[in-house]
Amino acid sequence: MSDSPISIQVEPRFLADQSSPEDNVYTFAYTITVSNAGDVPAQLIARHWVINDASGHAQEVKGLGVIGQQPLLAPGESFRYTSGCRLQAPSGTMHGSFFMVTEAGERFDVTVPMFVLEADIGGAPVSRVLH
Helix, strand or coil: CCCCCEEEEEEEEECHHHCEHHHCEEEEEEEEEEEECCCCCEEEEEEEEEEEECCCCEEEEEEECECCECCEECCCCEEEEEEEEEECCCEEEEEEEEEEEECCCCEEEEEEEEEEEECEECCEECCCCCC
C-alpha cells in the first residue's frame, strides 16, 4: 500500500493533576484517532513510539496493539483511544508508526508524524528548547 488510506489525528494534553514539576515529572495524555478511508479492512497490529523530552531523555516504546487491543477497521471506520506518557522536562516530542495488515495479508506501516508535548503551568506554556 504505497499511498496509505489510513490517517492519523493526534490530540495531546498536559495533565497538571498527575504531574510534579518540582520533581521533574510531567504527565501527558494523547488521544489518537486512526481512520480507514480505504476500500479494504485493515487491522492495527503493533505500535512504535519515539519519545524525546527537552532535557535530552529519550524513550522508545514498541508493543502489540494499542491499549490492549488490535482493532480491525472496516472501510470508513475510525478507532479512537487515549494513552499517556511521562517526561522529565516540561516539553518534548513524540512520533512513531503503526504496523497494520489488510485482510488479504498485505502488511504496511502508517507513520504518526511528530507532535509536541508541552506543559501548561500557571496558564501559560513553559518555554522549551528541543534537542
